[in-house]
Amino acid sequence: xxxxxxxxxxxxxxxxMRYLISLCFVNHAFPLATLFSNILSCLLLALTLFxxxxxxxxxxxxxFFIMGFCGGLSTFxxxxxxxxxxxxxxxxNYAISNILFSVLLCVWILYFLTKKL
Numbered sequence: 001x002x003x004x005x006x007x008x009x010x011x012x013x014x015x016x017m018r019y020l021i022s023l024c025f026v027n028h029a030f031p032l033a034t035l036f037s038n039i040l041s042c043l044l045l046a047l048t049l050f051x052x053x054x055x056x057x058x059x060x061x062x063x064f065f066i067m068g069f070c071g072g073l074s075t076f077x078x079x080x081x082x083x084x085x086x087x088x089x090x091x092x093n094y095a096i097s098n099i100l101f102s103v104l105l106c107v108w109i110l111y112f113l114t115k116k117l
Contacts (some may be wrong), residue, residue, distance in 0.1 A: 006060035010068020014041075018073050030094050031082040034075055035102055041074035042106040046113035 018037050025033035048065040051057075079102055086095035 003060050006064040007068040010064035011072035014069040014072025034078050038074045038102055038106055041070045042109040045070045046110055049114055
């Protein structure tokens with residue numbers, strides 16, 4: 001039960017951070033808030049994986065950051081919804097750019113930053 005509370009609190013804080021980021025990127029045709037949130041989440045995930053590898057943390061603290069905070073901050077469902085909206089509104093180039101930037105950049109970040117773990 002204690003681990004569930006860690007994940008719950010981390011997810012709530014990550015979601016609030018996601019909302020605050022969205023306030024910084026209003027009125028853009030390209031979904032910058034989601035892209036930024038997902039990139040930041042991948043950077044924090046890589047950092048967390050690095051720190052967890054170097055030092056010993058409890059499962060609760062590890063899951064607070066990895067599953068909770070990073071899970072609440074990143075948002076695949078919003079990415080999918082916004083990409084579909086771009087396609088439906090005729091912004092095919094934005095949709096393709098969003099897919100390429102989001103997927104390739106986030107995977108590259110995790111690969112590059114965790115390849116020495």
